Amino acid sequence: MKDLTLETLLAVFEEMFGPLLFWAMVAVAAIITITFVFVLIRDRSLEGRTLVRAELSAPIGALAAIWFVQFMTNSGYSDVGGPVDLFVLLLTGVAGAVGLTILVYTVLALLPGKHPRQN
Amino acid sequence: MGHPQNLTASRRAFLGFAAGGLALAGTSGQARAENVKTSAKIVILGAGAAGTALANRLADRLDGARITLVDGRKRHLYQPGFTLIGAGLKPANYSVSTTAQWLPRGIDWVDESAANIDPEARTVTTRGGKKLSYDFLVLATGLKLDWGAIEGFSLDMVGTNGLAAVYAGPEYAAKSWQAMDRFTDEGGIGLFTRPATEMKCAGAPLKYTFLTEDYATRKGSRGRIEINYAAHSGSLFSVPIVNEKVRMLFEQRGIDIAYDRVLKAIDPGRRIATFASPEGDVEMPYDFTNVIPPMVAPDVVRDSPLAVQSGQWLDQGWADVDKSTMRHIRYPEIFAIGDIAGVPKGKTAASVKWQVPVAEDHIVADITGTLSPAIYNGYTSCPMITRIGRAMLVEFDYDNNLTPSFPGVIAPLEELWVSWLMKEIALKATYNAMLRGKA
Numbered sequence: 001m002k003d004l005t006l007e008t009l010l011a012v013f014e015e016m017f018g019p020l021l022f023w024a025m026v027a028v029a030a031i032i033t034i035t036f037v038f039v040l041i042r043d044r045s046l047e048g049r050t051l052v053r054a055e056l057s058a059p060i061g062a063l064a065a066i067w068f069v070q071f072m073t074n075s076g077y078s079d080v081g082g083p084v085d086l087f088v089l090l091l092t093g094v095a096g097a098v099g100l101t102i103l104v105y106t107v108l109a110l111l112p113g114k115h116p117r118q119n
Numbered sequence: 120m121g122h123p124q125n126l127t128a129s130r131r132a133f134l135g136f137a138a139g140g141l142a143l144a145g146t147s148g149q150a151r152a153e154n155v156k157t158s159a160k161i162v163i164l165g166a167g168a169a170g171t172a173l174a175n176r177l178a179d180r181l182d183g184a185r186i187t188l189v190d191g192r193k194r195h196l197y198q199p200g201f202t203l204i205g206a207g208l209k210p211a212n213y214s215v216s217t218t219a220q221w222l223p224r225g226i227d228w229v230d231e232s233a234a235n236i237d238p239e240a241r242t243v244t245t246r247g248g249k250k251l252s253y254d255f256l257v258l259a260t261g262l263k264l265d266w267g268a269i270e271g272f273s274l275d276m277v278g279t280n281g282l283a284a285v286y287a288g289p290e291y292a293a294k295s296w297q298a299m300d301r302f303t304d305e306g307g308i309g310l311f312t313r314p315a316t317e318m319k320c321a322g323a324p325l326k327y328t329f330l331t332e333d334y335a336t337r338k339g340s341r342g343r344i345e346i347n348y349a350a351h352s353g354s355l356f357s358v359p360i361v362n363e364k365v366r367m368l369f370e371q372r373g374i375d376i377a378y379d380r381v382l383k384a385i386d387p388g389r390r391i392a393t394f395a396s397p398e399g400d401v402e403m404p405y406d407f408t409n410v411i412p413p414m415v416a417p418d419v420v421r422d423s424p425l426a427v428q429s430g431q432w433l434d435q436g437w438a439d440v441d442k443s444t445m446r447h448i449r450y451p452e453i454f455a456i457g458d459i460a461g462v463p464k465g466k467t468a469a470s471v472k473w474q475v476p477v478a479e480d481h482i483v484a485d486i487t488g489t490l491s492p493a494i495y496n497g498y499t500s501c502p503m504i505t506r507i508g509r510a511m512l513v514e515f516d517y518d519n520n521l522t523p524s525f526p527g528v529i530a531p532l533e534e535l536w537v538s539w540l541m542k543e544i545a546l547k548a549t550y551n552a553m554l555r556g557k558a
Contacts, residue, residue: 007557008552008557008558011552011555011557011558012545012548012549012552012558013548014552015547015548015549015551015552015555016544016545016548069540072544073508073539073540073543073544074208074507074508074543075507075508075509075536075539075540075543076508078508079506079507079508079509079536079539080536081509081533081534081535081536082530082533082534082535082536082537084528084529084530084535084537085535085536085537088536088537088540
């Protein structure tokens with residue numbers, strides 16, 4: 001790739017999804033991340049029980065992400081041909097798992113009556 | 120709710136974090152160079168990948184320049200998509216957009232084709248008789264598929280009698296898929312060829328051969344199918360290391376190779392293709408074949424003083440440019456980019472992506488009276504599809520060196536799913552970003 005700058009990358013993603021959908025997705029991801037950070041700062045720590053419950057959703061996130069990539073292409077598991085393919089597949093799963101865990105943790109932490117520091 | 124004091128503290132911390140994030144985002148953008156003010160008249164012939172990308176980049180970089188794009192075609196075609204359409208993986212409209220939607224504001228689009236170039240008088244005359252004068256002329260006309268050179272063949276036959284013509288356009292690629300689909304159901308002899316001229320995407324004939332074999336295998340009809348590849352010379356691909364890899368894959372996949380065969384005629388009634396070879400004319404039977412004609416420069420360049428004057432390309436008429444700067448050898452105010460440029464191995468969208476910034480930089484340097492160091496090293500790339508779901512990301516330069524973008528991560532001669540994902544998902548988006556001058 002020539003000049004793989006952030007600007008190029010953004011332009012490519014805008015073309016891939018359309019500018020509206022892409023920036024909407026970026027906004028949603030940013031809102032979830034900021035809310036997660038807000039919850040962390042508010043609670044001063046990761047709340048163990050909430051985290052364990054959130055982590056239960058991780059396999060679902062992993063499978064959903066892998067399924068989504070397969071759904072988007074004319075290819076499947078049998079096309080995995082080299083180490084980098086396996087790595088990308090695993091990375092997709094990890095991204096889905098981490099993403100959904102963060103989302104579920106944030107939602108659980110924000111639910112009324114679930115505040116761990118409540119006394 | 121938490122303790123009010125805690126909440127205030129957290130809110131402050133949170134706002135601080137958000138502000139920090141914004142500040143960081145603000146500094147990550149690249150500082151833009153100031154626009155160059157000029158009243159130069161720049162005429163670009165052709166609104167394909169190269170012409171459109173250059174128009175956008177120049178419009179972005181120059182202030183006050185009069186940029187005129189000359190092209191009669193209302194449709195813009197994403198040509199790297201033709202193979203996917205021809206393999207039934209995408210519909211015909213996957214490759215179709217409009218010329219107008221990619222053009223920058225503030226340029227003039229003359230929707231006629233160019234009929235004549237007078238480099239001495241520095242004028243271009245359009246088919247409608249419009250005369251345009253220029254300070255800089257950029258040839259981005261693309262090339263001409265010389266279907267008439269294949270005796271007995273005409274495009275209205277595509278899709279019938281086992282005839283495919285993936286190069287002819289998205290609709291013909293879709294018809295080609297119908298013929299390939301039928302062939303891989305019924306069985307018979309598949310015959311694949313490529314012309315002996317310079318050609319756009321020299322990997323595409325090989326990809327289509329691989330895809331046909333893959334479909335036959337998937338459908339369970341491989342045992343009823345024989346596949347022959349008629350190579351135009353003594354090799355399958357101009358880069359020796361890639362050639363050797365493809366030869367090995369062909370052997371593994373049971374694809375037979377006949378070397379030094381150049382298609383000259385088709386007899387659709389008898390289903391016989393005739394080839395010129397060192398031993399004279401050779402006939403080969405087929406039940407399915409993908410016709411790819413010789414490729415030459417469009418008449419407006421070929422019949423002008425801008426075409427090559429000697430050497431192997433004399434009869435093909437490509438623009439006579441310096442292969443490092445894309446500048447014309449005899450007329451320094453003229454550049455050629457994309458398929459029309461008389462450079463080796465340069466007829467792909469990937470080449471365009473590398474050539475356009477070089478030509479742009481030299482034009483801007485000329486305007487500002489400076490010298491540009493920009494050089495095109497012949498980089499091109501070919502996502503060599505070997506089956507549905509796998510490809511080899513082959514990248515190379517003028518000197519036949521492999522130039523992998525992701526060395527040590529994506530192996531260029533390995534059949535990978537990741538390379539397929541790039542072709543299927545990322546390539547069109549990158550192409551579109553390039554058209555807008557953003558990639």
